[in-house]
Amino acid sequence: MEIIKGAGVWTHPGEAGNDWVEQLRTADLSVGTYCIPAGGLDTQSPHTEDEIYVVTAGRARIETPGRTAEVGPGAVIFVPAGEEHRFTEVTEDLVLLVMFGPAYGSRSPSRGRENA
Template sequence: MRIIEGAGQWSDSGNDWVEQLKVPDLSVGTYCIPAGGVDTQSPHTEDEIYVVTQGRARIVTPDGAAEIGPGAVIFVPAGEEHRFVDVTEDLALLVVFGPAYGSRASGLA
């Protein structure tokens, strides 16, 4: 067992991804975007789950858009374009990648 300290907690260092745990089959980290900030991420080679722990925004994918806030859980399959926009409150996201972030052969940015 391991307690993952700081996972999903807001950090005021601007757009920031911090990986708190990495094992071969998954990784866990926190992604923060300040209110009014711009999400600059690119599609990932791994499946991904976001859990909103703080803040409000919209997520936009090719399939549509949705308002998100604390407690929202979002699945994004590997390779899917996605972006958080209209960040109206500092956004903190607990992020789980499967397999671990960056572990698949890169065919995506």
């Protein structure tokens, strides 16, 4: 058992614009926090792993090629591996608890070469 400290808690991104911090990593799962300030831009690309977001604070829209939805505290969003997605219209500092299965980046071709 492990208590994951800091997961889902706002961290001001500073000059970077957004902030991603991974708090737990195993072969099959990673957990982290992604923060986007109000008015900020989400610049992420599709991931090679399935992903679940839990909105712990803030408000925004999430957009995929087939759907757009308003999200706020308590929203839980599943994004399958490879699906384009982006948070837009961030009206309040957005804090997302993020879970990847398997661990973030573990399926990416470049990561596989690094471990070979």
